Amino acid sequence: MSLIFTPLGIRGIFGESFTAMDALRIGNAFGSILGEGSEVVVGMDTRQSSPVILKAVIAGLNSAGVDVINLGVVPTPTIEWAVDYLDADGGVVVSASHNPPEWNALKLLGKRGIIIRPEETEEVRKLYEKGSFYNSSWSSVGKEEHADVIPEYIATIERLVDIESIREAKIRVVLDPNGGAGIFVTPYMMRDLGTELTTINSVPGVFSRELEPRPESLVTLSNVTRSLGASIGFAHDTDADRLTIVTEQGEVMPEDVSLALVVDAILRELKGGTVVVNIASSKMFDDIASRYGARIIKVPVGEVYVAHKMVEVKADVGGEGSCGGVIYPKFHYGRDGPFAAAKILERMAKEGKKISQLISDLPRYHIIRFDIKTKVDWENTKKKLEKIAKERGMMVNDMDGIRMDEESGWFLIRESKTEHKIRVVIEHKNKEEAENLRKEILRIISE
Numbered sequence: 001m002s003l004i005f006t007p008l009g010i011r012g013i014f015g016e017s018f019t020a021m022d023a024l025r026i027g028n029a030f031g032s033i034l035g036e037g038s039e040v041v042v043g044m045d046t047r048q049s050s051p052v053i054l055k056a057v058i059a060g061l062n063s064a065g066v067d068v069i070n071l072g073v074v075p076t077p078t079i080e081w082a083v084d085y086l087d088a089d090g091g092v093v094v095s096a097s098h099n100p101p102e103w104n105a106l107k108l109l110g111k112r113g114i115i116i117r118p119e120e121t122e123e124v125r126k127l128y129e130k131g132s133f134y135n136s137s138w139s140s141v142g143k144e145e146h147a148d149v150i151p152e153y154i155a156t157i158e159r160l161v162d163i164e165s166i167r168e169a170k171i172r173v174v175l176d177p178n179g180g181a182g183i184f185v186t187p188y189m190m191r192d193l194g195t196e197l198t199t200i201n202s203v204p205g206v207f208s209r210e211l212e213p214r215p216e217s218l219v220t221l222s223n224v225t226r227s228l229g230a231s232i233g234f235a236h237d238t239d240a241d242r243l244t245i246v247t248e249q250g251e252v253m254p255e256d257v258s259l260a261l262v263v264d265a266i267l268r269e270l271k272g273g274t275v276v277v278n279i280a281s282s283k284m285f286d287d288i289a290s291r292y293g294a295r296i297i298k299v300p301v302g303e304v305y306v307a308h309k310m311v312e313v314k315a316d317v318g319g320e321g322s323c324g325g326v327i328y329p330k331f332h333y334g335r336d337g338p339f340a341a342a343k344i345l346e347r348m349a350k351e352g353k354k355i356s357q358l359i360s361d362l363p364r365y366h367i368i369r370f371d372i373k374t375k376v377d378w379e380n381t382k383k384k385l386e387k388i389a390k391e392r393g394m395m396v397n398d399m400d401g402i403r404m405d406e407e408s409g410w411f412l413i414r415e416s417k418t419e420h421k422i423r424v425v426i427e428h429k430n431k432e433e434a435e436n437l438r439k440e441i442l443r444i445i446s447e
């Protein structure tokens, strides 16, 4: 297997498909595109392979005459914010996010910390595959300096929420950063916000549970939250751009609930506005937008599409419902777990409600998600689905796979961008209808 280039990042298994040599060449390719004299912010998660990959990336950038500001181990959103804060020309994040420990990945950022466009990733890939290596002269080789931006990053989040209300509420919080980079930010922010905090799985680089913060993997967080009588539990993935919520009753919420709570708060404050979500996001985002007369725009799955659309339409908030990532442009254009946590605490404090109450105020649907690993005759499937759309009067959107909507439900069938499989999402107000749709889809695909 070779290194995988996707519009969302460049990834592989350390020592197999992704080596320090690859990181050196990609760092150099990216640096040569930015040009001599540019400045790039870098940082990494807590994976065992991350320091080696980061050193190689820095050597590649420096060789191309690019200066590097190294933030060390920090969450991905901290790097994204810092590119803008330090007025750098770009950034490199070393983290495989929620992928298993043997994986690592590079996320390349442009100006303002925004993930680079797919065509820019393509340019990096071409240089990498050509094997070209740009060497600046001895006198213009890049420098590396270190910076600690965490205190200012936390202070910036605190300026974006009503810190006094949160402090007064003294909320009992349990945090599960699962040994990820969030350890170096979220607990400090929580203490400063006056919460009574218990942190579990807090040894950097020790991943005690599955890395993806899904309900199935958050049993300990659920148990600890309930048994301590805490008001809320939060979980991150290893780079802390994602946030999953556990209620005071220990119920682990689907990840889009975090985004929905924040979107609802921001559109309410603005009495409208614009929200951008991906095509796989719940219909509850349409319902929330219509509550406040806000505009909702949908894009293909992938943070890169959400972020660039948000810039284009000057969106007020957005994100990827499917993975609980909140993007708030007043802060920066990446998904930010610590910010989302602070905003949710603000809601609990200001509205004086339990997290379970805030969640029950959200429009909810019965949701079914599943993957199909067999080969699918995509063209044929599409034709059959379009026929059903006509019969049932459903609206069809084919920007990424095929999504069909009716008044009280919808479904999406799309090819995964990162794995060889077909992903299906079904949502309906009526549980039985959701189940009927599932059977119908399986029948069509298997025909």
Ligand code: MG
Pocket (backbone or CB within 6 Å): 097, 098, 237, 238, 239, 240, 241, 242
């Ligand atoms: Mg992540």
